[in-house]
Amino acid sequence: MSEALNKAADGVDIAARFEHAVSVVKEAGRVAMDYYRRVDELVVECKDNPLDVVSIADKDVEAVIRRHIAEKFPDDGFLGEEMGIDRGTNECLWVIDPIDGTACFVNKMPTWVISVALMVGDEAVIGLIYEPNGDELFAACLGQGATVNGTPMKASPVDNVNAGVMGVGMSHRVGSGALVPFITDLLDREGMFIRNGSCALMMAYAASGRLIGYFEPHINPWDCMAGIVLMREAGGWCNGFLQAPDVLEKGAPILVAGPNVAAVLSEMTGVK
Numbered sequence: 001m002s003e004a005l006n007k008a009a010d011g012v013d014i015a016a017r018f019e020h021a022v023s024v025v026k027e028a029g030r031v032a033m034d035y036y037r038r039v040d041e042l043v044v045e046c047k048d049n050p051l052d053v054v055s056i057a058d059k060d061v062e063a064v065i066r067r068h069i070a071e072k073f074p075d076d077g078f079l080g081e082e083m084g085i086d087r088g089t090n091e092c093l094w095v096i097d098p099i100d101g102t103a104c105f106v107n108k109m110p111t112w113v114i115s116v117a118l119m120v121g122d123e124a125v126i127g128l129i130y131e132p133n134g135d136e137l138f139a140a141c142l143g144q145g146a147t148v149n150g151t152p153m154k155a156s157p158v159d160n161v162n163a164g165v166m167g168v169g170m171s172h173r174v175g176s177g178a179l180v181p182f183i184t185d186l187l188d189r190e191g192m193f194i195r196n197g198s199c200a201l202m203m204a205y206a207a208s209g210r211l212i213g214y215f216e217p218h219i220n221p222w223d224c225m226a227g228i229v230l231m232r233e234a235g236g237w238c239n240g241f242l243q244a245p246d247v248l249e250k251g252a253p254i255l256v257a258g259p260n261v262a263a264v265l266s267e268m269t270g271v272k
């Protein structure tokens with residue numbers, strides 16, 4: 001076990017939790033895919049706007065994840081997009097987005113994932129993002145590196161924002177002015193960007209070097225916590241999301257980037 005992992009663990013068996021969570025997220029993927037194959041039958045509800053949606057699939061997948069983890073680690077707590085926060089009796093908090101990219105899911109597009117992370121105290125130590133359609137599992141544990149389907153992965157080494165594709169995301173919690181100036185600047189620098197409807201998937205792509213980075217002016221912790229672990233363990237850079245005030249309740253901006261474009265993207269976005 002690495003020194004960083006030892007320090008974060010403080011009596012918590014993180015390795016056992018990582019191994020168990022891998023099996024849980026794959027089982028959750030099987031449940032989600034069953035719903036996806038019969039998506040026309042699902043009842044879909046709107047949250048704050050017509051594209052901020054939730055279905056029975058989201059709720060059932062989160063329940064599956066919570067139940068299987070609680071069976072083995074009953075003292076751990078949970079923070080999920082659909083079921084809120086339930087503090088445990090130890091320092092462990094599982095941060096769950098059962099289906100990140102629900103609007104894509106219900107519209108029969110494959111860009112959705114299951115995102116599960118573990119925090120121990122204030123430190124994010126496990127990150128798992130599973131993309132069931134392509135059967136890709138992006139996985140990382142503090143101090144152990146990051147993998148995709150067991151193969152080591154690294155953040156993009158490019159040194160110019162026009163040398164790769166940048167991921168961006170946006171929610172209606174902030175105005176368009178929080179994102180448009182960055183996109184304009186990126187295009188003026190001959191860069192390219194993509195938005196595929198799942199911030200967790202784009203963060204996984206950034207951690208695996210497929211994207212040069214990912215930026216969203218405001219994001220909730222369940223959307224990005226796993227991606228933060230992945231990016232750090234893949235040798236990339238992440239802003240101080242975890243240090244933002246009341247971040248678990250209020251969220252914050254997120255910026256992750258390959259190590260050689262982190263400084264310029266931080267300057268372009270104003271996110272430190």
